[in-house]
Amino acid sequence: MVLCYQAVSSVLRGIEPLIVLEQLGATFFYASLQMVVKDRSVNASYPNASLSSEESQQKFISDFYMIYYLILQVAPILPAVLLAKIGDRRWRKAPVVVPPLGYLPCSLVLLLVVLLRLPLEVMFGAGTLFGLCGGFCTFWSGVMTVTSLGCTAADRSKVLMRMELLYGLVGVAGNLVSGHLFLLCSSSLGRGTVALIVSALMILLCLIHAVGLLQINEIKQEPEENRQALSDDPHIRMEAPAGINKVNMVLLFAAAVLYGNAMTGAVTMLGTFVMKQPLNWNATQLGYGNAADSVIFCTSFLGVVVFRRCVNEIVLILIGMVSFGSGIFFMSFVTAPYMFYLARSLNMFAVIPMPTIRSLLSQQVPASSCGITLTSLHVSVKVASLAYIPAFTKIYQKTLSWFPGFVFTLSASLTVLAMIPISIISCRSAQNHLNEKILENGGTDINETLQQENVSDTEIV
Known part of the structure; x- marks a missing residue:
């Protein structure tokens, strides 16, 4: 009994x-929001535009999400940085406690929109x-x-991927239930009340x-000079004895911004895309579709478990980008x-790149700067969203009549661009490994070292 109690308490x-x-909470909220917006779009009309009924609904939905997501991207920028600094210096719980303080009113306001027809x-x-309380970026950072x-x-x-797996499994379960839960209501209440x-x-x-039960344990990290900067793979490794490798950090940030924008922009428009003909999904179908999206978290975790045994983290990122693209x-x-x-199903490894990039970044800074570094990555993606969210929305509206899937082709192109910085890091890592080999041999026989490297590369291939 004592062991059982200790195990439960630890969990x-x-x-x-x-x-x-x-x-x-987020799954039920966003599933309800999607359906409430769709219900309100039925009466949407644009007198000054020659749009069909379906095009008017799509314009209403996409315009709403453009403004809403821009708010969610911009409002948390300064609070996220502030909370990250507080977390690093004073109270480590701050980034996971404050965001729910804004999330709760957000859910209650949508409930009032349904009940009172606001x-x-x-x-x-x-x-x-919600954004001024840090938003999801602060919470997840x-x-x-902490992890x-x-x-x-x-x-x-x-x-980190295990956390993504848990997030995905809960998302699958929540989304499978959300559509049915949304329809549970009496005739006197609006749809979505129970959800x-x-x-x-x-x-x-x-x-x-977060306030009363969460306990944060920090283990003693390896000395910075003994840490690998980019990879656990013995064939591609870099040491950082003199400090942070700023070039690699810039490349990692560039890849994360490009890939994050491509992924988020496509997924944002996907919610609007499935509500139009020929799909025209209802609440239950939308829940199943969201559940399929959450399955990607699970398959990405399995991909990390399998692939990391034979490839380094850089290759893992490229596999995930190819999968999403x-x-x-x-x-x-x-x-x-x-x-x-x-x-x-082709996106089964699409979640791998972002947590792997976070892992690489966290290995390049001391523990005292880990929080601000990961938050800065999130903030960089959000600043870039000021351009890509309106761009994706307007492109979708302009191409709705002749090629509504054009935004997804654009997203695939951005993913290809995101692979370039990662490929440069791979080349830099290989070069550094070669330099280390030369230094180990005292620089006396460079040609012999190069020949050894060529033999090793041939054996790997």
């Missing part, structure tokens, strides 16, 4: 329950409040920071857990549900 004080509660625009104010500090550098990428009440309850429990390009031509699920 309850870990970061995992926090992820479960937050993801369930204008949908009040969600812009709710989104602003806090989770990643990173609780494990060794060698195991960090696997542990939003449950969402608010989950977020409230998340807040209580191919799947999202196929999404451009989707006209039936089975094609949608086939396209998403």
Whole structure:
């Protein structure tokens, strides 16, 4: 009994329950928001534009999400940096405690929109409040920071992907239920009432857990001069005895911004795309589609577990980018549900790049700067969203009549561009490895060293 109690207590004080509660609350909230926006779009009209009924609905939905997501991207920028500094210097819990304080009112406001038939625009104010409390970027950066500090550098990428796996599994379960939960209501209440009440309850429990139960354990990290800067692979490794490799950090940031924009931009428009003909999904179908998206977190984790035994982290990132680029390009031509699920199946490793990039970045800085570094990465992606969210939205609206999937082709192109910085890092790592070999031999026989490297490369191939 004592061992059982200790095990349960250890689980309850870990970061995992926090992820479960937050993801369930977010899943029910966003599924409800999507359907509420679709319901309100039925009466949308644009007198000054020669648009069909369906095009008017698509314009209403895409315009709403453009403004809403811009608010969610911009509002957290300064609070995220402030909370990250507080987390690094004073209170490590700050980045995971403050965001739910803004998430709870956001869910309650949407509930009032449903019950009282308030204008949908009040969600812009709710989104602003959520953003000023740090938003999801602060929350997830806090989770990643707490997780990173609780494990060794060698195991960090696997542990971070384990958190992504948990996030995905909870998302699958939540999305499978969300569509049915959204339809549970009486005739006197609006659709989505039950789902939003449950969402608010989950977020409230998340807040209580973060404040009262969460316990943060920081293990002693390896000395900075003994850490690998980029990879656990013995054939491609770099040491950073003199400090941070700024060139590699810039390249990692560039790859993350390009890939994050490509992925987020495509997924943002995907929610609008599936609500038009020929798909025209209802609440239940939307929940199943979101569940398929969450499955990608699970398959990405399995990919990390399998691939990291034979390839380094740089190759892992490239595998994930190829997976996303191919799947999202196929999404451009989707006209039936089975094609949608086939396209998403090609995205099975799409989640690998971002946590792996975070892992590489966290290995290049001391623990005291880990939080601000990971938050800066999130902020960089959000600053770039000021351009890509309006661009993706307007391109989607302009191409709606002749090629509505064009934005997905554009996203695939950005993914290819994101692979360039990662490839440069791979070349730099190989060159540094070669230089280390030469130094180990005292520089006396460079030709012999080069011949050895060529033989080794041939054997690997």
